[in-house]
Amino acid sequence: MDKTTLARLEARAKIIKAMAHPTRLFIVDELSRQERCVCEMTEMIGADVSTVSRHLTVLRNAGIVQDEKRGTMVFYSLRVPCVLNFFSCVESVLETTAKEQMKLVR
Amino acid sequence: MDKTTLARLEARAKIIKAMAHPTRLFIVDELSRQERCVCEMTEMIGADVSTVSRHLTVLRNAGIVQDEKRGTMVFYSLRVPCVLNFFSCVESVLETTAKEQMKLVR
């Protein structure tokens, strides 16, 4: 695999990796409905604020969300809605697997 | 976040996480064209066979690829083609980011 190909793959993997965490999936899902400040997210997630802030940073660095400061609060919103397409495919992977499992049981 | 929600998110994150590696993206892309044995993949990727084998295991455990043994060889193929949709969205994230960068330069 040549260097250019690898660089391309790494850039793409970085974006997918940003989605590859339960908390961050939650965040993306929530932001697909409405923008949220860090404090609201923290409240919903139930982790330390610093942890949530870092998750949001990962998503921002990947270009998936954007932030906007208003007063002391920072509001995050979804920048690229197509990431929601990930969900439907993930569902179909889970469904396919579940159906296979069923076959083995019966 | 309640326990059930977390379990759902973890199952989904596991699948996305399986895609979140340059080598595994390469594998998925390649398998979208045709099935391949481990030895062919290893040849293309240029890593140790054991490394490639483990990457394939990750993808299989996530339900993204399937394997079939024929003789001494094991052929892997894509089980859920919709994962290819990931690529187009990832491209659009990269494009959006690139355009933002351009604005800053000019």
Place this chain on the structure above:
DNA sequence: CGAATCCTTGGTCATTATACCAAATAGCCA
């Protein structure tokens, strides 16, 4: 059987990710 090929698994090590607490920063308001 024994050798060769293909693949997986065990072991080890370096790197990365993630969580929390504590401290620093920024903006608002009394």
Place this chain on the structure above:
DNA sequence: TGGCTATTTGGTATAATGACCAAGGATTCG
């Protein structure tokens, strides 16, 4: 200004990843 709230960042401990080598099946074929 000083305190209050919201957020980020530094520090650190622990867990998870990923790479390689070596060893262990499985299968084919002479």
